[in-house]
Amino acid sequence: xxxxxxxxxxxxxxxxxxxxxxxxxxxxxxxxxxxxxxxxxxxxxxxxxxxxxxxxxxxxxxxxxxxxxxxxxxxxxxxxxxxxxxxxxxxxxxxxxxxxxxxxxxxxxxxxxxxxxxxxxxxxxxxxxxxxxxxxxxxxxxxxxxxxxxxxxxxxxxxxxxxxxxxxxxxxxxxxxxxxxxxxxxxx
Numbered sequence: 001x002x003x004x005x006x007x008x009x010x011x012x013x014x015x016x017x018x019x020x021x022x023x024x025x026x027x028x029x030x031x032x033x034x035x036x037x038x039x040x041x042x043x044x045x046x047x048x049x050x051x052x053x054x055x056x057x058x059x060x061x062x063x064x065x066x067x068x069x070x071x072x073x074x075x076x077x078x079x080x081x082x083x084x085x086x087x088x089x090x091x092x093x094x095x096x097x098x099x100x101x102x103x104x105x106x107x108x109x110x111x112x113x114x115x116x117x118x119x120x121x122x123x124x125x126x127x128x129x130x131x132x133x134x135x136x137x138x139x140x141x142x143x144x145x146x147x148x149x150x151x152x153x154x155x156x157x158x159x160x161x162x163x164x165x166x167x168x169x170x171x172x173x174x175x176x177x178x179x180x181x182x183x184x185x186x187x188x
Contacts, residue, residue, distance in 0.1 A: 083139040086155055089147050100159035107166040117176050124169040131162050 087094030113121045135158045142151045 082143070083136070084143045084147075085139055086152065089142075089152070093152070096156060097159065100156075100163055104159070104162050104166060107163070107170060111166075111170065111173065113173075114177070114180075116180060117173050120172055120176065121169065124165060127165060128162060131158055131165070134158055135162075 086097040111121065135155065138151060138155050138158060142155070145151065
C-alpha cells in the first residue's frame with residue numbers, strides 16, 4: 001500500500017514538465033492574507049504593562065523573601081527593644097559568656113535523670129529558671145542604663161552561679177545513684 005515517493009515521480013514525468021501559471025504565487029499569497037490577515041495590533045500601554053509586570057515581580061519576590069527567607073511568618077510584634085548581652089559590649093565578654101553558656105548546656109546534656117532523682121532534678125531546674133529570668137532582667141538593665149561595672153559583674157556572677165548549681169546537681173545525682181547502687185547491692 002505504501003509507495004516510495006521517488007518511484008512515483010519516476011513513473012509520472014509530467015509533474016516536472018508542467019509549470020505554474022504566471023501570478024500563481026501572488027494569487028496564493030493574496031488568498032492566504034485574506035484567510036489569515038496579519039494583525040499588527042500595537043498596544044498603547046506596552047510600557048505600562050512592562051512596568052506593572054516588574055512591580056508585581058518585585059512585590060512577589062519581596063513577599064517570598066519575607067516568608068521563606070526568615071523561616072517564619074511575621075506577626076505583629078509589640079514594641080520591644082533588643083536586649084544587649086555581654087557579647088555586645090566587647091569580644092572578651094563575649095568569650096566569657098559563650099564559655100559559661102556552653103558549659104551550662106554541656107552539663108545539662110550530660111545529666112542522667114532517673115525516676116528516683118527526678119524530684120531533685122526538677123527542683124534544680126526551677127532554680128535555674130529563676131536565674132535565667134534574672135539574667136534576662138539584667139540584660140534589660142544593661143540595655144537601658146548602658147554598661148557599668150555592677151551590671152556586668154552581676155551578669156557574670158549569674159552565669160557562674162548557674163554553672164555551679166549544675167555542678168552541685170551533678171554531685172547530688174552521683175551521690176543518689178551511688179546510694180541507690182549500695183542499697184540494691186545490700187538487698188541482693
